[in-house]
Amino acid sequence: MCNQRISTPIAGAIVLAALSASGTTLAGEREYEWITDPVQLEARGFNPDGPPLRRLVPASDTRSKEERLAERRAREQRAGSAEVGGPGVNWATVQASDFRFLSESALYNTGGNYYLSIEPGTPNRFADAPILLKDDRRLMYLDVWTHDTNPARGVDVALYEVCQPPFTGAAAEVTELAMVEGGSESGGNAFNWATIPVTYVDNRVCVYYVRAMFSIPVDYGDDVRLQKVRVYWNG
Amino acid sequence: MTLAKPLMATVALALAAFTGTGLRADDIELRGTPAYNNMDYVGWVGTAADPSAHTAAYISNFDNSSSYDCANGGPGGSRLIRYPFMLPDLRQIHFVRIWGQKADLTADLDIRLRRSCTNFLHPVPPVMTTIGTTSVAEAPGYFSALIGVDSTEMPDNALCRYVVEVEMGSAASACAAYPGALRIMKIRVQSSLTDRIFRSAFREAF
Numbered sequence: 062m063c064n065q066r067i068s069t070p071i072a073g074a075i076v077l078a079a080l081s082a083s084g085t086t087l088a089g090e091r092e093y094e095w096i097t098d099p100v101q102l103e104a105r106g107f108n109p110d111g112p113p114l115r116r117l118v119p120a121s122d123t124r125s126k127e128e129r130l131a132e133r134r135a136r137e138q139r140a141g142s143a144e145v146g147g148p149g150v151n152w153a154t155v156q157a158s159d160f161r162f163l164s165e166s167a168l169y170n171t172g173g174n175y176y177l178s179i180e181p182g183t184p185n186r187f188a189d190a191p192i193l194l195k196d197d198r199r200l201m202y203l204d205v206w207t208h209d210t211n212p213a214r215g216v217d218v219a220l221y222e223v224c225q226p227p228f229t230g231a232a233a234e235v236t237e238l239a240m241v242e243g244g245s246e247s248g249g250n251a252f253n254w255a256t257i258p259v260t261y262v263d264n265r266v267c268v269y270y271v272r273a274m275f276s277i278p279v280d281y282g283d284d285v286r287l288q289k290v291r292v293y294w295n296g
Numbered sequence: 297m298t299l300a301k302p303l304m305a306t307v308a309l310a311l312a313a314f315t316g317t318g319l320r321a322d323d324i325e326l327r328g329t330p331a332y333n334n335m336d337y338v339g340w341v342g343t344a345a346d347p348s349a350h351t352a353a354y355i356s357n358f359d360n361s362s363s364y365d366c367a368n369g370g371p372g373g374s375r376l377i378r379y380p381f382m383l384p385d386l387r388q389i390h391f392v393r394i395w396g397q398k399a400d401l402t403a404d405l406d407i408r409l410r411r412s413c414t415n416f417l418h419p420v421p422p423v424m425t426t427i428g429t430t431s432v433a434e435a436p437g438y439f440s441a442l443i444g445v446d447s448t449e450m451p452d453n454a455l456c457r458y459v460v461e462v463e464m465g466s467a468a469s470a471c472a473a474y475p476g477a478l479r480i481m482k483i484r485v486q487s488s489l490t491d492r493i494f495r496s497a498f499r500e501a502f
Contacts, residue, residue: 108357161343163356164367189362191344196336223341223361225395225482230438233361233395233481264337268482270344270362 106187160188176286198294211284215244339484349374358476366471402478403465
């Protein structure tokens with residue numbers, strides 16, 4: 062009897078703890094900030110006089126790149142093998158030929174082995190690629206492969222979510238989910254990534270795209286190449 | 297009374313377990329969005345368009361949505377863009393929905409869902425079939441247009457490829473007076489998997 066009196070409150074506490082923990086996981090509160098500075102909007106290829114841009118507060122991680130890379134490797138080893146297109150696939154990838162510059166007047170190259178680079182003097186240096194993500198998955202990382210031998214130039218890549226009501230026309234609600242800044246790279250091939258703050262895919266309401274942003278002035282060519290972009294999610 | 301408390305605890309624990317693993321835990325290949333079970337959605341931003349020719353002028357910086365804004369400000373230039381897509385076999389296509397913006401003095405939109413099919417092994421030209429159409433006229437501002445699809449339409453990727461075509465008026469006149477006046481913001485294909493459990497995976501032995 063005594064045991065029963067103790068065990069019932071304990072069970073209740075466990076239940077409450079489990080509900081609380083799962084509720085926290087499911088709710089996944091997103092923290093936003095707004096980009097209103099015309100200079101910052103223009104740097105992203107957006108209309109400086111257009112609507113402000115909503116951004117998820119970037120995830121903070123003070124660990125070294127080596128430490129974070131070790132964590133990534135451990136995670137991928139746990140994931141095991143994945144059948145092509147099957148349920149074990151936790152990623153979607155785009156590369157050069159998937160990108161479209163933001164006007165038909167852009168000057169660019171895709172190279173023999175499919176990278177994306179601009180030509181000097183291009184009137185447009187921003188390019189978008191739609192990326193198809195699986196419904197209801199939690200996004201984890203934005204991965205970017207580049208080749209960069211110019212210490213003063215680079216290419217940044219950001220992931221955007223564009224949402225509208227499911228069945229009616231309306232202005233789009235755009236959120237910057239993550240950005241990988243590649244401006245300081247100059248050592249040739251590079252792999253960088255950003256952790257995506259809590260975001261679940263909702264294809265009923267939203268679409269997703271990645272934007273390549275080549276730096277200015279546009280006086281370089283193949284020195285800066287975007288090779289591949291991948292979005293990785295939690296199965 | 298003796299049984300009631302353990303029973304309640306069991307129910308509560310089961311509830312906790314269900315909540316913890318529930319809505320986010322399904323790991324099937326393509327799952328239904330919560331509250332719209334068995335329906336799957338796939339979509340693209342406007343700039344995913346393939347212009348039919350290099351004369352199709354466009355721009356995309358009106359807002360932040362990566363829309364395709366027709367920029368042929370005078371006569372001439374192609375007005376046809378395409379959104380090719382692929383769905384896995386055995387899916388039933390239900391609807392294609394298009395979001396955009398259309399202001400005064402812009403060209404009307406004709407939107408078509410088509411498929412291009414060939415014979416499996418024989419060298420025959422592709423046969424294009426229009427599956428559904430819709431139009432957007434006048435100046436609705438932000439709009440959402442729908443193409444309904446016959447319930448028998450199921451992808452066969454061995455033979456066919458699907459495409460959403462958007463025609464922005466004719467080359468005889470401007471499609472829009474200014475950038476952003478006529479644009480495609482988003483395309484969404486809604487489908488379901490008819491045999492969700494077995495996926496017709498029982499095969500005949502060769």
